[in-house]
Amino acid sequence: MSNDTSRTDGSATVTPKSAYHHGDLRAQLIAAVRDLIETRGPDGFSVAEAARRAGVSSAAPYKHFKDRPEILRGVVSEAMDRLRAAMEAGAAAHPVGSLEAVAAIGLAYVDFARSEPGVFRLVFGLTEGHENAPELQQKGEGCFGVVVQGAAACLNLSPSDPEVQRRAYMLWSFVHGHSFLHIDMKTKVTTARIDDWDYLMTISRAILAS
Amino acid sequence: MSNDTSRTDGSATVTPKSAYHHGDLRAQLIAAVRDLIETRGPDGFSVAEAARRAGVSSAAPYKHFKDRPEILRGVVSEAMDRLRAAMEAGAAAHPVGSLEAVAAIGLAYVDFARSEPGVFRLVFGLTEGHENAPELQQKGEGCFGVVVQGAAACLNLSPSDPEVQRRAYMLWSFVHGHSFLHIDMKTKVTTARIDDWDYLMTISRAILAS
């Protein structure tokens, strides 16, 4: 089935209705759900409405997803891909092993949380379904791996070194908490307000140089 | 295990004698919802089922709560009261101004997240409704205030000092991230596994002594 023309990579180049009946309905549903989650909150989304937005009947989604949670898992999976890509891109913009590279990873994380708070919360709130979703587990570990890589390069140690893992965990913990607090109390705690980059550099230095 | 139903609700507090038709249905509904959230996940709860557990019709809850989100807000409000009490109790178990007091605040936070992961996630995932709920905002600031108090005592500065606020924010960010990662990837990242108390002491020292 792969000898034909374009790949279904969600590029959405020109014609969304070139494949089977509808186009790549699966990708369009995920996009619709993502949008709904972002605008109406993680709970205010329904499969029916996503189908409506995609222009199909309310039963069509179930040809591509087993049930509602599986759709959410699809959204999370896609989001994790983008999150990891953003983190890697952030790291790649700075010299390997530099503190700046580590801080850039954290900044990508925070930026992601701020630009898509609904999806971000979903990613880390969907852990109920994680048990049966090794793919998500794997992608989560992949994201953590980016932090580990950065920390290892910075410390000039092997990524498998427990000390590296420990510091990476501390880094992630900090950045994760900062992201969550940031999107939770948006403009609150203004007295403690700080520039993200300075903050992340300070944190990275404190954790990787002790 | 005496079932001590002490609901510190804004309006009619504990009035066991009156009990109109049913008793304090409001408190019982909140308890039922809390239990449902903890066992079936934050999404797998329905007002109907909570009413069923409380032994009333499915319309009865709407005499006490405007809608579903308001019930959730009630659960969050009650949970925040307990969280703050736990944090204060943790701090009170150690000398004022000691690093141990600060670490104990963090430990209470982590323990709360671990013992009620569903409710914990709800507390910080319900921020969509926070805008119209100044009561929750206020209680959130109250919890933050406990951390600020601890940091201020430790640094021998005023709680209103920006530097204190900044450090308190860092502490909270760290503990919050640690809690979330902890309940998310329960047994994962085992290589980085650490004793909570040691971890929190290390963090507290790092943040409050630089």
Next chain:
DNA sequence: AAGATATGTGAGCGGTGCTAACTTTGGCTT
């Protein structure tokens, strides 16, 4: 050309959020 299979539709079942109209309860006024 002819299945086989993937992808869509419409009808429909049970459950849910919420409202409306009604009944019961018990405190408060007189």
Next chain:
DNA sequence: AAGCCAAAGTTAGCACCGCTCACATATCTT
């Protein structure tokens, strides 16, 4: 004490949602 009246509960019901089933149609394989 009589009686009003608001609080607190009930049943009935609407609209929507998740999901399934039977069926229609488009594409792939042979």
